[in-house]
Amino acid sequence: MKISAWAIRNPIPVSLLFIILTLSGMVAFTRMPINQFPNVQLPIITVTVTQSGAAPTEMENQITRPIENALTGVAGIKNVSSTVTTGSSSTTLEFELGTDLQRAIDDVRTIVDRTRVQLPAGIDPPSVQRLDLDSAPVMTYTVDAPQMTENQLAWFIDNEVSRVLQAQAGVAQVARIGGANREIVVILDPERMAALDINASQVNAALAAFHSDNPGGRADIGAVEQTIRVIGSARDIPAIRDLTIPVQGRYVRLSDIAEVGDGQGEVRGFARLNGRPIVAIQISKTSKASDVTVDAGVKAGIAQLAKAHPDVKFTEIVSTADLTRRSFEATLDVLIEGIVLAIVVVYLFLRDWRATAIAAAAMPLSLIPTFIFMAAMGFSLNGLTLLALTLVIGILVDDAIVEIENIEKRIERGESPYRAALVGADAIGLAVIATTATIVAVFAPVSAIPGEVGQFFKEFGLTVAAAVTFSLIVARLLTPVMAAYFLTPHRHNA
DSSP states (O other), X not given: OOHHHHHHHOHHHXXXXXXXXXXXXXXXXXXXXXXXXXXXXXXXXXXXXXXXXXXXXXXXXXXXXXXXXXXXXXXXXXXXXXXXXXXXXXXXXXXOTTOOHHHHXXXXXXXXXXXXXXXXXXXXXXXXXXXXXXXXXXXXXXXXXXXXXXXXXXXXXXXXXXXXXXXXXXXXXXXXXXXOOEEEEEEEOHHHHHHTTOOHHHHHHHHHHHSOEEEEEEEEETTEEEEEEEEOOOSSHHHHHTOEEEETTEEEEHHHHEEEEEEEOOOOOOEEETTEEEEEEEEEEOTTSOHHHHHHHHHHHHHHHHHHOTTOEEEEEEXXXXXXXXXXXXXXXXXXXXXXXXXXXXXXXXXXXXXXXXXXXXXXXXXXXXXXXXXXXXXXXXXXXXHHHHHTHHHHTHHHHHHHHHHHHHHHTTOXXXXXXXXXXXXXXXXXXXXXXXXXXXXXXXXXXOHHHHHHHHHHHHHHHHHHHHXXXXXXXXXXXXXXXXXXXXGGGO
């Protein structure tokens, strides 16, 4: 039995099928992330090694070259490039498309750890990271608290603001820009040190031993097991001043040879707004999160902080979600306008509101199930996927128009709508399938464009192909059913 004829004879299962597809598509649409661009993972990994004060030549000969030589054995590498500056070496590895990046990161990290014995002892731990476009900040806020010092504000942001914002869904990192970390400054008096026969290395060793918490194991006290700890960290500045330093069988108090007070660490970065120094925070999202969802969550967290700390002022500087929202709303407006204009054009040619309604129903019934495919593929509602949906508006109604027009001709010849739909739909079934297959054959290869650029068009090509495929399903199943039971006989044949 031909598929259209089967659908006409079984309208209830066909109707239930499209009801389920429509409801599922609407649920998928509401749960899809809204972003400005597609989620693209570039096959690029960076290895960064720092050594304070090392000259570029030393970094190149002692660090960059050994790492490059060791990494040449990693499978799938396309290009290797390095950048060397004072105290920093960065090696970038570009892999072939299709490489398993997680496995590549594990291989690179293993080789770097193995090469660590060849590197200078004074380097910082090497950093191996994947280049992620989604790691860019999506929101920036300034934090102003006139009653706090610069150190106190920095601590407030690191300890409280970051903790609240990172608890929001989709937030990956909260980074502070500007401000200064708190440091305890110990200013030694050389004359007093000489008089008491003590040197700076002894003071440094005593401070390092004093400011530490060490585990001491476990002990059984009766029937209870207790954890033993040796707590040596200072809780306040007076405790540091009271530190005693052993010197040749006697003890010297730190306050006798030095001045101890609050200070701030070296400022290595700053932020300014309208020429005024500020402290800012930047929020980054996870790769799968939605710009709009993260924006809403962060604003809720900021409102919570502002309520708990009324003397602290938070000011939003920039949010990519605003542009994402505007683009999303503008695309939806264009989408709706395209549907309305398509309906008007169809009516001008068919001159029958029933036939126009059947053809027009093909557009939403093809678009909405497409969201199921997009969600299953992990696509987001971004500029390219929405552009794809807008582009196919006119294409989605083509198959339905062809079938409706053929059915209408048979009705005008005197056939009943049921008979006209039964015969007319299958009469042009092959032509409708060929038309849709041609469109899919044109747009599906777009998703396979090689290179990094091709990854951006993957969602575009597959979304168009999926929408057109659903339009074929609608034309072969639902359109004949609606025509058979919704159209009326021609007047002079009634």
